[in-house]
Amino acid sequence: MLRIAICDDETAARDALRFQLEKIIDDETEEIVYEFSSGVNAEKWLRKYPGQIDLLFLDVEMNGMNGMETAEKIRAFDENLLIVFVTGYQDYVFDGYRVGALDYVMKPVGVQRLREVYDRVKHILKERMQKTFIVKNSDGVYRFQYDDIFYFYSDRRLVNLVTVRGIYPFYEKLDVLEEKLGNSFVRIHQRYLVNGKKVLHIGRTSLDILGQDRQLQTLPISRALKETASTKLARMMLADG
Structure with missing residues (x-):
């Protein structure tokens, strides 16, 4: 289209x-x-x-x-x-x-x-x-390049897409998004799915990532996902470097 x-x-x-x-x-x-x-x-x-x-x-x-x-x-x-x-x-x-x-x-x-x-x-x-990722909600239909997406976070039944231009809520499950988006996005928590290319620092229990208006944000890494997520993110950061 x-x-x-x-x-x-x-x-x-x-x-x-x-x-x-x-x-x-x-x-x-x-x-x-x-x-x-x-x-x-x-x-x-x-x-x-x-x-x-x-x-x-x-x-x-x-x-x-x-x-x-x-x-x-x-x-x-x-x-x-x-x-x-x-x-x-x-x-x-x-x-x-x-x-x-x-x-x-x-x-x-x-x-x-x-x-x-x-x-x-x-x-x-x-x-x-x-x-390209397409968001459909009550305000309309939006299209975003993967490189424009910082991360997704769930809030009850809604998932929120965070970009430099704002936050866009829509109905979906993070499990479905994780499978759909592939290796560029990494699950770090039950509530968070991040674009590995936007991660700036990985700590013991959290990471720093770009967020709305390109402001630095800290997101939690769950204990259950720490080993897998940290390995994937480290590889991505080294590859970009």
């Missing part, structure tokens, strides 16, 4: 790009989900709903907060969103690399050029989906 957004302060430009995109979208699960008329609106919405959009076509020459400034703000909380700049001036092309833009298209956008970008995006997302 590919979810696309367009951000341009000109209605005619948004309509033109949508029209061209609709010519190449041939899968019912792929759609243009949102349109934004300003960089401010796009940044606020994307911050509130992380993982809802896969691809953003972002106009560079917008009034107020331009496309480059918008991209810089988005990158402060989302490193994974695929951004393609839309511009009428060749001069802006190379500036996109400093905000991790995937590509750019020139106005007026042609179908052939758009298809090239579209195929590239689908290839990237296909690879990403192999390490």
